[in-house]
Amino acid sequence: MALMPERGAGIHGWGVYIPRFRIPMQEIAREWGWPDHQWRALGMMEKAVAGPDEDSTTMGLEASLNAIRRAGVNPKDIGAVFFGTESKPYAVKPSATIIAEAIGATPLTMASDLEFACRAASEGIKASIGLVTSGMVKYALVIGSDTAQANPGDVLEFTASSGAAAFIIGSSKGSAAVFEGSSTYVTDTPDFWRREGSPYPRHGEGFTGEPAYFAHIIGAVRGLMDKLGLKPSDFNYAVFHQPNGRFPLKVGEMLGFKPEQLKLGLVTPMIGNTYNGSALIGLARILDYAKPGERILVAPFGSGAGSDAYSLIVTDVVEEKRGRAPLVDDYINDKISIPYSVYAKFRELIRVVRE
Amino acid sequence: MGEWSSARVWRSRVYRYRLIAGRCRSCGRAHYPPANACPYCGSRDLDEVELPRVGRLISYSVVYATPFEDRDRSPVVIGLIDLGIARLVAEVVDVKPGDLRVGDRVEAVFRRIAVDGNTGLIVYGIKFRPVRVG
Amino acid sequence: MVYVTGVGLVNVDRHYDKSTRRLAFEASTAALESSMAEGVDFIIVASSISYLHEPQLDLASYIASSMGLRGVRSITVECGEASGLAAVMTAKALIDSGQASRVLVVGVDKLSEYPSWRVYKNLSLLYDTESDAFYSIGLGGIAGLLMRLYMNVYNVDRLTLAYWPALMHQNAKANPYAMLRFAITPEKVLEAQPVAEPLTLLDTFPLGDGAAALVLEGKASRGVLAEIVDVESATGYQSIALSDDPLKIESLEVAYGRLVERTGMGSVDVVELHDSFTITGILILETLRFTERGKAAEAVAQGVFSVGGEGPVVNPSGGLKARGHPIGATGVYQVAEVALQLAGEFPGLKVDGARSGLVVSINAMGSSSYVAYMRAVG
Ligand SMILES: [Zn+2]
Numbered sequence: 001m002a003l004m005p006e007r008g009a010g011i012h013g014w015g016v017y018i019p020r021f022r023i024p025m026q027e028i029a030r031e032w033g034w035p036d037h038q039w040r041a042l043g044m045m046e047k048a049v050a051g052p053d054e055d056s057t058t059m060g061l062e063a064s065l066n067a068i069r070r071a072g073v074n075p076k077d078i079g080a081v082f083f084g085t086e087s088k089p090y091a092v093k094p095s096a097t098i099i100a101e102a103i104g105a106t107p108l109t110m111a112s113d114l115e116f117a118c119r120a121a122s123e124g125i126k127a128s129i130g131l132v133t134s135g136m137v138k139y140a141l142v143i144g145s146d147t148a149q150a151n152p153g154d155v156l157e158f159t160a161s162s163g164a165a166a167f168i169i170g171s172s173k174g175s176a177a178v179f180e181g182s183s184t185y186v187t188d189t190p191d192f193w194r195r196e197g198s199p200y201p202r203h204g205e206g207f208t209g210e211p212a213y214f215a216h217i218i219g220a221v222r223g224l225m226d227k228l229g230l231k232p233s234d235f236n237y238a239v240f241h242q243p244n245g246r247f248p249l250k251v252g253e254m255l256g257f258k259p260e261q262l263k264l265g266l267v268t269p270m271i272g273n274t275y276n277g278s279a280l281i282g283l284a285r286i287l288d289y290a291k292p293g294e295r296i297l298v299a300p301f302g303s304g305a306g307s308d309a310y311s312l313i314v315t316d317v318v319e320e321k322r323g324r325a326p327l328v329d330d331y332i333n334d335k336i337s338i339p340y341s342v343y344a345k346f347r348e349l350i351r352v353v354r355e
Numbered sequence: 356m357g358e359w360s361s362a363r364v365w366r367s368r369v370y371r372y373r374l375i376a377g378r379c380r381s382c383g384r385a386h387y388p389p390a391n392a393c394p395y396c397g398s399r400d401l402d403e404v405e406l407p408r409v410g411r412l413i414s415y416s417v418v419y420a421t422p423f424e425d426r427d428r429s430p431v432v433i434g435l436i437d438l439g440i441a442r443l444v445a446e447v448v449d450v451k452p453g454d455l456r457v458g459d460r461v462e463a464v465f466r467r468i469a470v471d472g473n474t475g476l477i478v479y480g481i482k483f484r485p486v487r488v489g
Numbered sequence: 490m491v492y493v494t495g496v497g498l499v500n501v502d503r504h505y506d507k508s509t510r511r512l513a514f515e516a517s518t519a520a521l522e523s524s525m526a527e528g529v530d531f532i533i534v535a536s537s538i539s540y541l542h543e544p545q546l547d548l549a550s551y552i553a554s555s556m557g558l559r560g561v562r563s564i565t566v567e568c569g570e571a572s573g574l575a576a577v578m579t580a581k582a583l584i585d586s587g588q589a590s591r592v593l594v595v596g597v598d599k600l601s602e603y604p605s606w607r608v609y610k611n612l613s614l615l616y617d618t619e620s621d622a623f624y625s626i627g628l629g630g631i632a633g634l635l636m637r638l639y640m641n642v643y644n645v646d647r648l649t650l651a652y653w654p655a656l657m658h659q660n661a662k663a664n665p666y667a668m669l670r671f672a673i674t675p676e677k678v679l680e681a682q683p684v685a686e687p688l689t690l691l692d693t694f695p696l697g698d699g700a701a702a703l704v705l706e707g708k709a710s711r712g713v714l715a716e717i718v719d720v721e722s723a724t725g726y727q728s729i730a731l732s733d734d735p736l737k738i739e740s741l742e743v744a745y746g747r748l749v750e751r752t753g754m755g756s757v758d759v760v761e762l763h764d765s766f767t768i769t770g771i772l773i774l775e776t777l778r779f780t781e782r783g784k785a786a787e788a789v790a791q792g793v794f795s796v797g798g799e800g801p802v803v804n805p806s807g808g809l810k811a812r813g814h815p816i817g818a819t820g821v822y823q824v825a826e827v828a829l830q831l832a833g834e835f836p837g838l839k840v841d842g843a844r845s846g847l848v849v850s851i852n853a854m855g856s857s858s859y860v861a862y863m864r865a866v867g
Contacts, residue, residue, distance in 0.1 A: 020449045020484075051449060052428040053466040058479065061465040089477055098479060102372035102465060334487045336451065345427055354424060354473055367619075386731055388619055394731050414641065416633025417686035418626065422610035425625040433630035433685075435638070435730060442730040444621045444631065452686075457641060468623065480623065 010175025015066020043245020047272025079137025084121025119302025144276030161272025192303030239265030495524025501813030573820020596818030633685030643783030661807025664837030699815035
């Protein structure tokens, strides 16, 4: 078996943030004249909406604070902050520095914003594993956070939502979950993109499926299982990128996973697709409930396109860390329903002309 | 309108982002934001203390007479918040004003405070919201 | 000892056709004519928000030149809403020290220059931009939360507090310089549009422009309206959050204590005080101990501070609420109004036989407070 340097790294803290506001699917369907069939086919109920004073940076910071609480680390020991997003508040100016400053990790730390559609944070995890196992940094903070944009009236509007997940990655020693191995699968596949200066992304509709989402996740997961000599039944949980409620179930089925393995990590039907947070909030929810010794598969995907697959083994430390911050379910259940008009105002679909 | 200079935003970032208060070594009292001297006894012998992130709402006002740039979140709720070792005035968010009650537990959240026109800086800081989780 | 020998008032209104300088000129001219003074040593301009509404630095020099006073000594005083009384304090100090014998004090500001949302933003700068006004407190955010706190702490209902604006409107009816010269019922206050709940539009001042001027002299041989015995002041907390007792205006308590100590003053017959919001007026009455804590609203409703009541007559001008509140000019209006009352010449609601008066001007919720004790002469 190949050498697996990943085994030297683990997750010391995990945390999420989901904004309080929710828009039910019926609201969007009614506004744009979609049949209810449209969103039911996506396996969606409602999606989370960031408030007017929230953005990927503010949500990312809240998730980071929760991850740090669980990790119990001194922020000064965090040597790298990776912020994965495709909804940067500034086109030029890092959010990672704002978060690093707000958690107290500055100035002796790396900090950068990563971009790879919904998979930027996942690549941050991989980079962090390398930094930690090489001994270059003690801990790394990886954040996936998005206030996902969708052209109003586009079918994407049913799912594009807001939320964030964050992880403190350090040595496997003392961690709540140890990395067992990883695999990455990347090609140049234009399934979903947003040009510089354009407010909303475009996508290839059906093309986002087979050649993009499915091909890349399957490539990454099979690569991982081959490397580790594992089969789907060896995992207690699997969580995939979840652009809607249906794709992750389908890719799981194609790979040979059972719905019970996927259920805990599937959060998109309740909160929507949080892009960089999507699979990672699912992973956080699994860590909220998993028992020591259990094995987790996590496979984020980003358009453009690429997927990473990670295998994690939960340790007995997981239980003492759990209660140190709100659970994913606490955030999912803490909600205020808003109509389309308020959603449109909060997400600046109604453009106010400022001075 | 260009009212948020880079230097001004930068100078205050640490105590804005992390609720760092001033604490007097002479009388022991804390104050936020940190001042050059203790507002209570005038001592300049100060150190810093990070305030608790959860407190109680002492009173609040629901402000309709807001500047136009804040219209997207009007009415704005302004609260007087007791954090135990210090009090502060801050915006209270993520709540329908009618659901708010004096005495509510509130928690700090990191938010946009201001967005300077179409091209200027985004100013971040701490607001509060009612605790509903945990 | 300083005497008021001339006053000039411009009616508070939306003077779209008049610039800051024009308003200052009209008030100054009227004051100089009423005092029959020939020339002044100093002009002190009290102005605050004009810096944002009709931007001009070194305003006093330009106002002096524009009214033909080239060569006069000039100073601009900016102390927010308390600028007017701060300017009077400065003038008195110049006269007491012998550096001046006759000083023209003119307060001027305009609130009608921009749409209300912009005025609200600018007015929020009266509060500490490093604490309270770092947030979007708009017009009355701090006053609104203090009003709610007051209602909760003292178990006072909203309607009782509405007797204040009703009294102010009643008083202003006869004042030719007042902006709002119509009566309102307390019930009407509760029905008005909310500004910063629980306070409504009728709990606060109208957005008007104004200018007021005084001629102050150290030795007055003729035409003296009243004597300014003393002016005192104190600064307070940056934020109400720093105060252990935000329902007491600490800076005012200190300033008033100093004034009483220096002058030995007892009760007064007439008061013009700073009711930027209903709650501000109420808190000032209680800080001055005109009533017990928590009882001022009830006392106002019972007519204690009306003409013929047991207390001093408070704000016969209609106060900031109904006369209006052209920020930096307000303190000058107040001194002029009390001077006219003491001379028996106030053209509105008269306080017959008034021999002594008190002026109270504060900024925000007491970042600083100024108080003046005035007496009738002869
Ligand atoms: Zn002290």
